[in-house]
Amino acid sequence: MNRLYVFLVLLVALTGCFQPIAYLNHKTHYPVDVFYDNQRPDRPFAPMQDLEVKGEVPLTDRQSKNQRMVGRGNDMQQKDLMLARLTMQAKKLGADALVAVKYTYYTSTTDNGYLMTGVAVKYKKEAETPVN
Template identity: 70%
Template sequence: MKKLALLFLTIVSVSACFSPVVYLQNKGHYPVDVFYDTQRPDRPFDPLQDLEVKGEVPLTSRQSGNERMLSRGNDAQQKELMLSRLTLQAKKLGADALVSVRYTYYTSMTDNGYVMTGVAVKYKQEHEARQ
């Protein structure tokens, strides 16, 4: 019993040294501001260009088993990568923000397909907004 208690205390104390990895934060650090399709910036803006990132990734072993679908969609790390790619495209256009960001996916027998879209926008200058 003492060995079990000692093992338990050792595991608890060692695991307390590590913090969990979180791939998708509520407020990521992106090169432009990000607003999802239900949000709007509080500043006026001009649209620059519609942007899109799409592709397919194979199902993982966790998503299917015994010829059955166990889970669908992309994981948080994959979504973070998609949003990073979209924001980099917006930054290359000279955008200040990405608005109307929307993520959709589909699942086939072998793959997860995804599409992430948004609109690159440039904030209006203070004097332009008043005119």
């Protein structure tokens, strides 16, 4: 019983010392705020323009073996690049944020196709209240 207690204490103490190698909390900073389809900014905004990024990229070697598809879709790096392109379009328009961002893809025997859409918006100025 004593050994089990010591083992558990050591296990808890040691697991607190190690950090994961792969960071699961991936947070990329973009030139405008990004809100996905199920999110809304907490500030009022005015829509400016619908935006989209679309295209196709060839399947990677690890997505097909012996002329058979074994994996589909784009990886996180490709998705980050698409979102970066979309946010740059919004920034060029003078937008403060992208809302209703959606990502869809399709896969053929040779390519991954993708479409990322969003709405560029400008935050509304909050009304100033007079001080009496």
